[in-house]
Amino acid sequence: MKEDLVLLLSLIDENFQGGLVDSSIREYCDKILKNATFLSIYKQGHIKAFIAYYDNDKKSLIGYLSMLAVHPEHQNKGYGKELLNMAINNLKNKGFKNFDLEVLIENEIAIKLYQSFGFEFVNQTSNKIHMQLIL
Template identity: 30%
Template sequence: MDYEFTENRAGKDEVYEHLVKCNRSFIPALNSRVDIKLYTEKIMNGAVRFEAWFNDRLIGLVAVYLNDNTRKVAYVTNVSVEPVHTGKGLAKKLVMRSIKRASQMSFEQLQLEVSVNNQPAVNLYKDLGFKKIEDTTDESYKLALKLN
């Protein structure tokens, strides 16, 4: 399969539709934690989006806030791949693109939060060098990757 990788190409409707399609892939489901429409707005207004496309359809999305220039900490708010396209390394490629961008912008750390029950995601982040910095709740970890 031929995938296309872009940055910030998707429109608001495409991001919203993607998040709805991936809703149940999140642990817990995305709509149990956020209003997906409002979350889409927040991503569109404040995050850099690393996107994977298949047949002109957004099928993978990593959204990162690269705006804390004081602390030099970037924050991954979303990693999602449509279920039919999982297991093909897309999430890893997209996260790696976000790591490269944060490094290029002289950020010192990339942080994210992940459910303790989402073992594939935990494994992915550990493989990329993320380390646990705190247990935010009984259900999630905060992980960080030192950059540069």
């Protein structure tokens, strides 16, 4: 599983000139596999898409989307929407109030997807947009 994630994120990272994650991709994969809720779509033995999010802040009831990734050859097939719906429904069922995320400014496709789900702009840094969905 970890090697599948490393390969997928390395492929996607090429499109963002190494700016996809703040640490090494291997370290990031270790972190999400250990600490995040992780859902994936495998077809024919290969990972097509995954979502990793945190749902462990029981005090603030804010979930945090760490990564939604779809293999470039399998985009526009509804995998991202399916995984995002599953995460949102899981958070709602656990009584969470908000779902937060940060997305790279240049990732216009992801921004449009998040907006279509009702995520709204909160603020912006030099390279990322903070968005939030009220559940």
